[in-house]
Amino acid sequence: MSLEIGLRGRATMRVTHDKTAEAWGSGDVPVFGTPSLVALLETAAVNAVAGCLAPGETTLGTWLDVSHLAATPVGVEVSAEAELMAIEGRKLTFTVVAHDPRNKIGECRHDRMVVSRERFLAKVQGK
Template sequence: MAIKGIETGIHFQQSITVNPSLTVPSVSSAFSGFENMPEVFATAFLVGFVEWTCIEALRPYLTSDERTVGTYIDISHCAATPVGMVVIAEVELIEIIGRKLRFKVLCRDEKELISEGFHERFIINYEKFLERVKKKQS
């Protein structure tokens, strides 16, 4: 099924080098309790990296008034990645249901698989979404 030119089978990958700002202790700036943890790629940032990769995969297919928002994530984080190593995220669009897009996700560092699973995003109209958020605030 195709929606707005988006079809299953879209593949995309990108890489990031783990630096100290992407490690578990860096999460403590938002959530206490992480400051004494190992300096390895944080699961919180892994999730963000997966979302960003899916966003970039979809960018060429969206109109200027469309965005996607994450609605579901089910990924493992099965191996630690130290500072200085490169992480590659690979995503494949495997299912389209209306405006819901489901991706298969694989992430690996220079030595091994570090994550796999699924991520779902939903296509939104940006202005309408902001209107709903403003309404919720009032």
């Protein structure tokens, strides 16, 4: 399978205390925190292209424009679905939408870059 516009990926997680704004320090209330929402959105995008990259390649998140639209309490399952909207060389652009059972809780535009895992790690180790 190769990279093509329209690829979709999904991610789910249950909201536990360690995923709350209170636990992250991004707020002081025990609801699904924006840092956890971002991780969910990114995971859905990663899953959209899983199995479509050349051996030795991976993707790195480079940009997010996120809206956190609704609060979700501890114990509730949340999910996100990503769709690959554009391919510009090594740059992949996704739209991602997240829901809990009652509401759309977040959405974003997310860019990821296709890179050689080995070259990337070597460059990081050289710092």
